[in-house]
Amino acid sequence: MTSKKIINKADKVFQILRKEYPDVVTQLDHENPFELLVATILSAQCTDARVNIVTKDLFKKYIIPKDYISVPVEELEKDIFSLGFYRQKSKSIRNMCVELIENHCGEVPADFDKLTKLSGVGRKTASVVAANAFNIPAIAVDTHVKRLSNLIGLTVNKNPEKIEADLKELLPKEEWKDSSHWLIMHGRNICIARRPKCAECKITKYCDYFNSK
DNA sequence: CTCCCGATAT
DNA sequence: ATATCAGGAG
Structure with a gap:
C-alpha cells in the first residue's frame, strides 16, 4: 500500500x-559481467573508488573464474586486503567461482534468482549485476x-x-x-x-x- | 542478532 | 576518537 x-x-x-x-x-570499473560481479562483491562496506584501485591490477591477474581458484587463498586475500573484510570476500569469490564453473558453465547467469544463490551475493549485489551487466530491471x-x-x-x-x-x-x-x-x-x-x-x-x-x- | 575489517572524513 | 563506506553469511 x-x-x-x-x-x-x-x-x-x-x-x-x-x-x-x-x-x-555504475562507478565500478569493469569490462564484462564477471568483472562486475567480482567488483560488486568487493564493494561491500567500501567505496567504489577504492575497489577500482584494487581491481585495476586484480583484473589483469585474474581473468576467468578458474584463475581465482588456482592460487592459494592467502594470495587472493593479500591482493584484496586493503578493501577490508578480505577473508570473507576471498572465500566468497572463490566459492562463487566454483559455483559458476560447476553450475553455470563458467558464465555469470543473467538471472536475478540464480545470482542471489551464488556465494557472497545478496539482493544488492545481484541487483547491481542484473541491472548493469544484463539490463534486467532491478x-x-x-x-x-x-x-x-x-x-x-x-x-x-x-x-x-x-x-x-x-x-x-x-x-x-x-x-x-x-x-x-x-x-x-x-x-x-x-x-x-x-x-x-x-x-x-x-x-x-x-x-x-x-x-x- | 553478531561477525567480518581496512581506509577515510570529520 | 568515532562514524561511515555501493553488504552478506551464520
Missing part, C-alpha cells in the same frame, strides 16, 4: 533527480538508497528488501536501474551521510528530513 502523498512526492523527487543526473552508470538498495529513501520519506520501512519493493511500486520498470543510480549519486554528492548539504539540495521541498528540522 502506497499513499497518494508518497506517490506524488516520488514523482517530484525523481523528476528533479532525473534532470540532475542525466547520464548515470533496484539495488545499498546504504545510500536506504538512507535517502528514509530521509526523503519515499518509504517508512527500514528493511532493504521492503524498501526495494516500495521503490519498485513508485517507478516504472524502465527507471528501476537509473533510479538507484540517481539516489546513489545524490547520496554521494549532496545528501552525504556524515554531513548532508541541505543548502545545495534541490529536493528539500519534498524531503521529510529537511522539513522536520
